[in-house]
Amino acid sequence: MERRERERGAVALPSRLKPQAEKEADAEKRIRSLLWRYQPEFVLGGNLDIVFTRSSNTPVSLSQRQGSGTLRLHVLFSRAPESILEDVIRFCFAHRDQPEAKNLRNRILDYVGENRHQTIATMSGPGPFSPRGKIYDLEKTLRRVIRKYVPERRLVSSRPAIGWSKRPTIKLMGKWIETSPGEQNVIIINRRLDDERVPAYYLEYNVYHELLHDLFSIHRSQGRWIRHSAEFQAREKTYPLYTRAREWEINELPSLTMAENAIR
Numbered sequence: 001m002e003r004r005e006r007e008r009g010a011v012a013l014p015s016r017l018k019p020q021a022e023k024e025a026d027a028e029k030r031i032r033s034l035l036w037r038y039q040p041e042f043v044l045g046g047n048l049d050i051v052f053t054r055s056s057n058t059p060v061s062l063s064q065r066q067g068s069g070t071l072r073l074h075v076l077f078s079r080a081p082e083s084i085l086e087d088v089i090r091f092c093f094a095h096r097d098q099p100e101a102k103n104l105r106n107r108i109l110d111y112v113g114e115n116r117h118q119t120i121a122t123m124s125g126p127g128p129f130s131p132r133g134k135i136y137d138l139e140k141t142l143r144r145v146i147r148k149y150v151p152e153r154r155l156v157s158s159r160p161a162i163g164w165s166k167r168p169t170i171k172l173m174g175k176w177i178e179t180s181p182g183e184q185n186v187i188i189i190n191r192r193l194d195d196e197r198v199p200a201y202y203l204e205y206n207v208y209h210e211l212l213h214d215l216f217s218i219h220r221s222q223g224r225w226i227r228h229s230a231e232f233q234a235r236e237k238t239y240p241l242y243t244r245a246r247e248w249e250i251n252e253l254p255s256l257t258m259a260e261n262a263i264r
């Protein structure tokens, strides 16, 4: 009821900014309606608990006892498309033969692998993510990168939104997130790079890399996801400071990360 009213409100919140709890409630509803097709007794009995966890060891698990059960899913599944949720339901509840089970399992694991890094951005709390850091303003960096290297995104309406991650993370320096059609895609840059020891050209390189994901979409080839196609890589190398940025990453970035770890 409460949610209904909010949905009818004047401001339509883009789904990427919807609070995580709301996403989970939506996903739970979708799972229950899919379940109807495969295991109506669960729905009728109302005795299936659906729990979203942050444990990444087992992305999907079902424990069942005498007609009741608990389905545990990683929070990533709260944002999964219908087809993936259906794979999960079929994997857990439907009678399937060995090859089909293997197929379903592969698709589920692919989805997890593909979206694992979303946790740095979307899962760390409700947005929005501010582009203004202590040292760098990502909005300015993005504008400069577009002006110099990515004319395809010159129109403001074609640009992704950009912001710093809530917290610094260790490995991933940036993440490009594709949203639903009609919504602005999002680039999240690791807050660790908002540091005076990080040269502007390295930050720029990361923004450039993520922006290229906006141009060269991810596709599947021979059962694998291709994120950095040959075209992507060729274009990436046209960044004039590409070699310098990669060198800085190899030689200097680890010391930045290690120092941060020691403080913690």
Ligand SMILES: [Zn+2]
Binding pocket: 209, 213, 227, 228
């Ligand atoms: Zn990439």
